[in-house]
Amino acid sequence: MAERRTINTEVLLDEVRAHLAEGKRVRLRVKGKSMHPFILEDDMLVLAPAESLRKGDIVLARINKSRYVVHRIIGITNGIITLMGDGNLYGREECRREDIFGIALSVIHNGEVTELLSVSSRLIASVWRSLLPFRRIIWKIKKYI
Amino acid sequence: MKKINGFVLRRLGTEAVIVAESLDLIAFDRLVSLNDSAVYVWESLNDSEFDSNTVVRLLTDRYDVDEATACKDAGELIDVWLRAGIIEQ
Numbered sequence: 586m587a588e589r590r591t592i593n594t595e596v597l598l599d600e601v602r603a604h605l606a607e608g609k610r611v612r613l614r615v616k617g618k619s620m621h622p623f624i625l626e627d628d629m630l631v632l633a634p635a636e637s638l639r640k641g642d643i644v645l646a647r648i649n650k651s652r653y654v655v656h657r658i659i660g661i662t663n664g665i666i667t668l669m670g671d672g673n674l675y676g677r678e679e680c681r682r683e684d685i686f687g688i689a690l691s692v693i694h695n696g697e698v699t700e701l702l703s704v705s706s707r708l709i710a711s712v713w714r715s716l717l718p719f720r721r722i723i724w725k726i727k728k729y730i
Numbered sequence: 731m732k733k734i735n736g737f738v739l740r741r742l743g744t745e746a747v748i749v750a751e752s753l754d755l756i757a758f759d760r761l762v763s764l765n766d767s768a769v770y771v772w773e774s775l776n777d778s779e780f781d782s783n784t785v786v787r788l789l790t791d792r793y794d795v796d797e798a799t800a801c802k803d804a805g806e807l808i809d810v811w812l813r814a815g816i817i818e819q
Contacts, residue, residue, distance in 0.1 A: 596743035597758060604756045614759040629759045 598653040601645070605634045605687040615692075619670030620655065623701075623710060628694045630655065632687035641707050643689035644668070648678045655689065657710065671713060674721050731808065732779050737816045739764070739772055748772070748816050762814045767793065768807060782808055 594616065601611050615628045620643070624630060632645055632655075642658045646668060656668035656678065666685065668678045689701050700706060738751050746764045750757035764772060767789065774788050785804035789795055795803070811817045 592742050592745050592747065592761060592763070596745075600740070600742050601756075601758060608754075610755045612755060612757040612759050631755075 595653065598645070601632070602647075602686045605632060605645070608634055610634075610690070611687065615655070619672050619676075620657070621672030622713075623671050623699075623706075624655070624689075624692050625694060628692050630692050631690045633690050635685050635688040638666070638682070638685060638688065641710060643701055644685045645687040645689070646678070646680050646685045648680055648684070650684075654678060657714075659714065671710065674717070674724055731781060731812075731817050731819055733772075733775065733777060734816055734818050739769065748814075760814075762811070762816055767803075771807065 597613070601613060604611050610631060610633045612629055612631050615624055615626060615630050618626055624643070635642075635644055638644065638658060638661070640658050640661060643655060644658060645653060645655050646666075647653050648668075654668065654670070656670045658666055659669045659677070660667040664681060666680050666682065668680065670676065691701055692699050736750055736752055737748050740747055740749050742761075746766075746769045748762040748764065750760065770792060771785055771788050775784070782801070782804045785807060786797065786800045789800040789803060790797060793800075808817070812819070
């Protein structure tokens with residue numbers, strides 16, 4: 586009667602999206618490593634409905650009406666919002682405002698809460714992003730070692 | 731025993747799961763999946779107090795199982811739910 590089951594991520598995130606649309610906050614467990622080092626696999630993330638957005642926000646978005654991502658906004662130009670995972674070296678996604686359903690308020694790692702909208706969190710993330718060219722070089726060097 | 735306030739049965743696609751809900755926060759980080767018979771027990775219990783006999787009775791009333799099997803299933807189910815923190819003594 587009590588077997589362990591897994592829930593399809595898309596189905597779960599459809600449900601998350603519905604609750605965000607109702608104005609509720611949602612807490613969920615993170616899968617994947619694309620937001621490393623700020624959000625790690627198995628961390629818990631608190632999302633709220635996305636009312637206003639700006640560069641540096643981490644958002645739940647649907648890309649090409651299919652897959653969901655929780656990535657950071659790295660640019661907003663003429664209604665096109667560009668996202669990128671903090672842990673990614675190259676991959677970017679583009680979407681529109683209506684494809685963004687939630688904004689990440691905080692992350693909980695081993696019981697410790699980090700506010701993601703705070704000035705310090707934004708500053709650290711911005712420094713991390715400015716190091717992207719160096720991270721790419723280090724990644725290339727590592728490939729040859 | 732009784733259910734802990736705030737845990738609600740929801741359907742996610744084909745799966746039935748227990749989700750923690752408060753006034754403005756829904757917690758999807760600790761989902762407890764239920765199979766059909768567990769859904770039946772959870773829904774039948776409502777918000778009333780229950781013990782393992784209540785669960786055994788629900789199972790034997792609904793399914794073609796002997797008392798011993800129902801006792802074993804009820805014990806397992808209550809154990810899982812207690813460990814998941816969705817019911818309390």
